[in-house]
Every structure is written in C-alpha cells, then in structure tokens.
Amino acid sequence: MTVYPDQASRSARLYERARRVMPSGNSRQTIFFKPYPVYAHHAHGCRVTDEDGVERIDFLNNYTALIHGHGHPAVMEAAHAQLRRLTAVALPTEAEIELAELLVDRLAGVEQLRFTNSGTEAVMMAIKAARAYTGRAKIAKIEGAYHGGYDHAEVSQSSRAPAWGEVTQPRSVANYAGQPEGVLNDVIVLPWNDVAAARALLETHGADLAAVLIDPIPSRLGLVPIADDYLAMLREMTRKIGALFILDEVYCLRLGYHGAQGRWGFAPDLTTMAKIIGGGFPVGAVGGRADVMAVFGFDDGAPKVPHGGTYNANPVTMAAGLAAMRLLTPDSFAHLRGLGDRLRTGLRECLAIAGREGQVQGVESLAMLSLSDRPFGGYRDIVYAAGFGEQQVAVHRHLMNHGVLTAPTLIFNLSTPMGVAEVDFTLDQILAALRAL
Ligand SMILES: Cc1ncc(COP(=O)(O)O)c(C=O)c1O
Structure with a gap:
C-alpha cells in the first residue's frame, strides 16, 4: 500500500x-x-x-x-435522466421551481429565492439585496468567519495580531494584497459571542448598516455555535437599527430538516444556501422575505438589483439537488x-x-x-x-x-x-x- x-x-x-x-x-x-x-x-x-x-x-x-456521500443511486439517476434530456438552456425549467418550492416549504425565513452557482455568489447577492432594500452600504460580520470570496464578506477572514486591534473592537483587516480601503471601511467586524462588545459596535455603526452577516456555527471559528444570548442580541439590534439579518446557511443547512434557522427557531430576513442543495453539483441560492427579495424583481421596470448568470438554476444541478433534498x-x-x-x-x-x-x-x-x-x-x-x-x-x-x-x-x-x-x-x-x- x-x-x-x-x-x-x-x-x-x-x-x-x-x-x-x-x-x-x-x-x-x-x-x-x-x-x-x-x-x-x-x-x-x-x-x-x-x-x-x-x-x-x-x-x-x-x-x-x-x-449522501458519493453516487447515491437516486441522485445519480436524476442527474443522468436530466443529462440525457437537456443539460443547459437559455430558458427556465420546471426543476428550478420544484427545488425552490421544496426550500420555501422547509425554511421559515425563505418566502422566495433565486439560484446562483456558488455560496460565494449567494452571499454577494444577499449583501447587494440588503443594500438595495435599506439604502445603506455597510455590513457587519464576525471576525475570522468564512463566507466565501466576495470582497466585503472576506474582510478579517484571516486577520492576525497586531493588525487585528482590540479583541472587543476588531479592526477590518484586508484578506488579500490590495483589497480596497473603501471595502474595509464598509465592513464592521464583530467579536464572536461577545454580547456587550458586539452590541456596542452595532449601536455605534447601526445607522450605516445594511445587514449583519452570520454563520451560526462558523467552521473557521472551530464550530463553536452561536450563544443564545448573542443571537437574541443580534435579532434585537438588527430590528432596532433597521439592518437585515443574513443567515449564512451555506454550510449549516445540513443541521436539520428546517435548516439551522429551524434549529435556532427563528426566521432571518435573508438566507444564503449552497452545497447540499445541489446534489453534488455547483450551486448556491439566496432567499428571504418576499418584500426584500422583491429587489430582484423587474415586473415594474429595471430591478433594484440586476441578477443574471449563465448557469444559474442549470437543469442538471436542479434535478440532482431536488433528488438529494427529497432524500433528506x-x-x-x-x-x-x-x-x-x-x-x-x-x-x-x-x-x-x-x-x-x-x-x-x-x-x-x-x-x-x-x-x-x-x-x-x-x-x-x-x-x-x-x-x-x-x-x-x-x-x-x-x-x-x-x-x-x-x-x-x-x-x-x-x-x-x-x-x-x-x-x-x-x-x-x-x-x-x-x-x-
Ligand atoms: C459559511 C459559508 N459561506 C459561504 C461559502 C462559500 O461557498 P462556495 O464555496 O460555494 O462559494 C462557504 C464555503 O465553504 C461557507 O462555508
């Protein structure tokens, strides 16, 4: 061997x-x-x-x-059937609606959704939606938390001393050489599970914040779950300051039939998803309250947030994802x-x-x-x-x-x-x- x-x-x-x-x-x-x-x-x-x-x-x-591991027969059969029928097309398919219906049924915070090709894109679109909805530019996120590769979501993803500043007032640290100052200025970094410190930061910056972006069990923070009092504070503060609560379920949708939001018993304003909903194929989705998701709508003219993508809701991913989610x-x-x-x-x-x-x-x-x-x-x-x-x-x-x-x-x-x-x-x-x- x-x-x-x-x-x-x-x-x-x-x-x-x-x-x-x-x-x-x-x-x-x-x-x-x-x-x-x-x-x-x-x-x-x-x-x-x-x-x-x-x-x-x-x-x-x-x-x-x-x-479901590799090659689950039902997921493979769904993907193969779709491959034989149609792989990609510049038209919508029924499978997209079916997977959307399943997710809307299961997730308390998701009244409507849109598909993307990755979790990174889902987070990016959620942040854009929050900005368009609130008319504000900044977001708050947790020091060290991973949300994929969108500029604002990756601030302080890998910050180190001494650049990271005080533990109760983490500084916004670039995640790559040349990351624009403007991006760093538009991200407020919160310490994990420190209720008093995070509350103070949200009080200070609240009026400028479009959203607070939270993974309730961040993998890069060693899978330490969100504390109940921290979640309660974030829910209270987002309501008070008029910012949206984005729950990043890219990783943690696998925690339960009703997702992480079911486990923690609340309905976030926006939810990002990916990974398990694609049955092993590239996927992402952003979902949320219908009035917030309306920023993507174009019934009355140009949408507030334009959203395209050659492979969004591609039929193979939709078919495999639907089979995988139905098995769960x-x-x-x-x-x-x-x-x-x-x-x-x-x-x-x-x-x-x-x-x-x-x-x-x-x-x-x-x-x-x-x-x-x-x-x-x-x-x-x-x-x-x-x-x-x-x-x-x-x-x-x-x-x-x-x-x-x-x-x-x-x-x-x-x-x-x-x-x-x-x-x-x-x-x-x-x-x-x-x-x-
Ligand atoms: C919480 C979280 N958000 C976003 C992402 C990015 O997703 P993707 O790799 O599909 O772009 C990940 C990826 O692991 C993640 O764990």
Missing part, C-alpha cells in the same frame, strides 16, 4: 505536474494540504479512492456538500445526529484515554477535534490553536495512512451512507494516532 506522503506516488507526481500549469498546483486553496494533496480517482458511498488505489472513509464530503427526511437527520453524537463523545473519550488535552466541537453532523489546550470561544483562540499545528498534522498523517480522509484541521462531517461501523473504525484510528503523539 502507498504510504502518505511518498514522492514516488502517483498523487505526488500529479501534484508536480499541476504545479507547472497552476500556481501552487491548485484551483482551490481550501483543499490543499502539505506536502501534497492526494488526487481522487473514484468514490462510492462514504468511501473515496485516490490515484494510488488507497481507499479512505470520506469525512470531508466535498466540504459538507455531499450529505427527518429520519436522515436523526441518523446523522446519532452518528454525530457518537463521534463527538468518542473523540472526548479518545482524548481522555490518550491523556491529551483538546477541544471537541460541533453539533449534529459536524465535528472538530483540536489539540489546543485552550477552550474555543472566538477567532483569536483559533489563531492560538495554530500553535498545535504539528500535532494536528501528525494525527492527519496517521489517518491518511489508516483509511480516514479529513483535513489537518481534523474537521469531520458525516454523510447518510455512514453507520456506526465507520464512526467506530475512525475513533479507533484517532485513538491510535493520539497515543502515537
């Missing part, structure tokens, strides 16, 4: 080839890990096989998109929750048995293990946790060589074809990795 890493492996050689034609050999920085990523060849169910023939249980699921019943979510609880409990037991300090986070089908000795609260604890990176990498390497695919962040997300056997197998490998540290 090929051991990872091995410079003679087919993956290592593919990576060298990729480096000649792509900067750092890559089109998607978020999936890179050192010294080279393994190259995928094929996959089935919850298992993916790389170019060297090594099979692993897939706990990344294309970063949560593949909630309340029972599927109960299955995923049961496995998630088992995984998180097991991870805590592994730490205890191996005598290691660490943090285990996540809810429902999401879990994360960090070997940091400091509990996770906000973004700055995650930056501190990077100091344990070498140990994380060692565990990741062990898992790569023992049939488990995750990332060096040791993030895990579950898929419906997984069962207790896969979770318990993985826990055994993690315990062995921790013991070997």
